[in-house]
Amino acid sequence: MKVSYHGHSVVKVKTETHNILIDPFITGNSLCDLDPETVEADVILLTHGHNDHVGDTMAIAERTGAQVVALNELAVYLGKKGLNAHGMNIGGAYTFDFGTVKFTKAFHSSSYEEEDGTVHYTGMPGGILLTINDKTIYHLGDTSLFSDLKMIGDMHDIDLAFIPIGDNFTMGPEDALVAADWVQAKYVVPVHYNTFPVIEQVASEYTDKVKTGKGLPLEVGEEITL
Ligand code: NI
Ligand code: MN
Numbered sequence: 001m002k003v004s005y006h007g008h009s010v011v012k013v014k015t016e017t018h019n020i021l022i023d024p025f026i027t028g029n030s031l032c033d034l035d036p037e038t039v040e041a042d043v044i045l046l047t048h049g050h051n052d053h054v055g056d057t058m059a060i061a062e063r064t065g066a067q068v069v070a071l072n073e074l075a076v077y078l079g080k081k082g083l084n085a086h087g088m089n090i091g092g093a094y095t096f097d098f099g100t101v102k103f104t105k106a107f108h109s110s111s112y113e114e115e116d117g118t119v120h121y122t123g124m125p126g127g128i129l130l131t132i133n134d135k136t137i138y139h140l141g142d143t144s145l146f147s148d149l150k151m152i153g154d155m156h157d158i159d160l161a162f163i164p165i166g167d168n169f170t171m172g173p174e175d176a177l178v179a180a181d182w183v184q185a186k187y188v189v190p191v192h193y194n195t196f197p198v199i200e201q202v203a204s205e206y207t208d209k210v211k212t213g214k215g216l217p218l219e220v221g222e223e224i225t226l
Contacts (some may be wrong), residue, residue, distance in 0.1 A: 001013055001014060001016075001132055001133070001135065001225070002014045002212065002223050002224070002225050002226075003137060003160060003224050003225055003226060004218075004221060004224070005162075005189060005191065005220065005221075006026075006034050006050060006220055007029050007030075007033070007194075007195065007220045007221075008023075008025050008029050008031060008032065008151070008191065008192060008195045009022070009025065009052070009053060009139070009141070009142070009162070009164070009191045009192050010022070010023055010025055010029065010032055010034070010049070010055070011023070011137075011139060011162060011191075012034075012039075013130065013132070013137065015098065015099070015132055017097075017098065017132075018042045018043055018097075018098040019040040019041050019042050019043070020042065020043045020044075020045060020097075020098060020099075021039065021041045021043070021044045021045070021060070021066075022044075022045045022046075022047070022128065022130075022139050023047055023052075023054075023055065023139070023141075024036070024039070024041070024044060024052075024055045024057055025045060025052045025053055025054070025055030025056070026039070026055055026056045026057050026061060027055065027056050028055075029052070029195060030087070030195065030196060031195055031214065032220070033182040033221045034188075036056040036059055036060055037059075037063070039067070039072065039189075040059060040064070041060050041061070041063045041064045041066040041212060042064070042066055042067070042068050042069045043066055043067050043068075043069065043096070043098050044060065044061055044067070044069070045058050045068075045069050045101065045128050045130065045139075045175070046068065046069070046074060046100060047068075047069075047106065047125060047126055047139060047140075047141030047142065048071070048074065048106070048109075048110040048122065048124075048125035048141055048142060049073075049074045049077070049110040049111055049112040049120070049121075049123075049129055049136075050109075050110065050111065050125075050142065051113055051166075052195070053141070053142070054074075054112055055192065057078070057083075058078075058081060058083065061078075061083045061084070062082070062083070064183065065084065065136075065197055066084075067084045067085075067102055068083050068084065068085045068086070069085075069086045069088065069096070069212040070085060070086075070087065070088070070123075070206040071087070071088060071089060071090070071123050071125070071126050071181060072087035072088065072089050072108070073087075073110075073121070073122045073123025073124075073134075074087075074112070074123060074203065075087030075088070075095055076118055077122055082128040085113030085142075088101065088103050089103065089124070090103050090104065090105045090124055090126055090133075091103065091104070091105075093129075099130055099131055099132035099133075100130070100131040100132075101129070101130055102128075102129040102131075103126040103127070103128060103129075104126060104127040104128070104129060104140075104148075104152055105113075105124070105126060105146070105148065106124075106125045106126050106127045106140065106141045106142060106143035106146075107125075107126070107127060107143050107144040107146050108141065108142040108143050108144070108170070109188065110122045110123055110125040123142070125141055126141055127140045127141045127143060127152075128141065128155060129152075129158075133225055135159045135160075135226040136156055136157060136158050136159050136160075137146045137158075137159065137160045137161075137162070137226075138156070138158045138160070138161045138166050138183060138185060139161075139162045139191075140161065140162060140163050140164060140179070140183075142164055142169060142192065143164065143170060143171065144170065144171050144175070145171045145175035145176075145178055145179055147182075149182040150160060150182040152182075152183065153182045153183040153184040153185075154184075156195040158183055158184065159183040159185065159186050159187065159226055160185055160186065160187045160188075160224065161183045161185035161186060161187070161188050161189070161213070162174045162189050162190075163180060163183070163189070163191065163201070164190075164191055164192035164193075165190040165191070165193050165201050165206050166184075166193040166194075166195075166198075166200075166201055167201065168198045168199055168200060169192070169198075169199065169217025170192050170199075173190075173205070173206045173209075175196060175202060176190065176206060177209055177210065177211070180210045180211070180212055180215070181199070181211060181212045182215060183213075184212050184213065184224060185212075185213045186213050186214065187213055187216050187224065188207065188212075188213045188214065188215045188216065189216050189217075189218050189224075190203045190207060190215075190217060192204050197226060203217035204217045222223070
């Protein structure tokens with residue numbers, strides 16, 4: 001499969017049969033190179049309800065019919081909006097036709113703000129372990145450093161981890177180095193930085209210091225084959 005990074009926390013996974021988008025925040029994401037009106041999607045995976053993660057999910061799912069997989073409260077909310085949403089919860093795994101999704105916890109918050117300013121709380125935030133053909137990607141979502149990352153790394157053979165480094169809203173680079181040690185992925189890709197002034201970071205300064213696994217400062221649109 002081919003895995004690419006598209007700015008902020010946007011990840012695209014292309015397998016022989018499916019196009020999978022994770023946290024497709026495209027409109028309003030100045031770093032993103034995708035077009036919400038043409039991007040292909042069979043599946044959309046969401047780590048939590050914040051608008052910089054749900055992003056263009058509604059429009060993309062309405063256009064493509066993509067199935068949306070999210071933690072329960074967010075899935076129920078999106079289901080009521082007419083999307084084909086599959087709800088899960090922390091610690092649960094389910095095998096879909098595209099692969100297996102397991103949600104991990106994340107220490108963060110989760111709410112969705114509609115265009116009129118109405119805020120809906122959308123349950124727990126999470127991280128996503130996506131396993132396809134014996135390869136596992138771990139998208140940590142938005143989170144602080146938390147020690148269960150070590151357990152998650154010990155229990156799963158993780159090929160590629162997307163770790164937030166932006167600071168302010170999530171862990172920053174120093175904590176993200178500890179996270180990389182604990183998750184023990186073969187490749188470590190930093191995400192959730194440079195989108196907004198408060199989360200400016202130099203990705204290569206982080207990836208140069210990654211000790212466990214290979215730090216990969218993926219450019220927007222850059223792809224890695226697993
Ligand atoms: Ni968030
Ligand atoms: Mn975020």
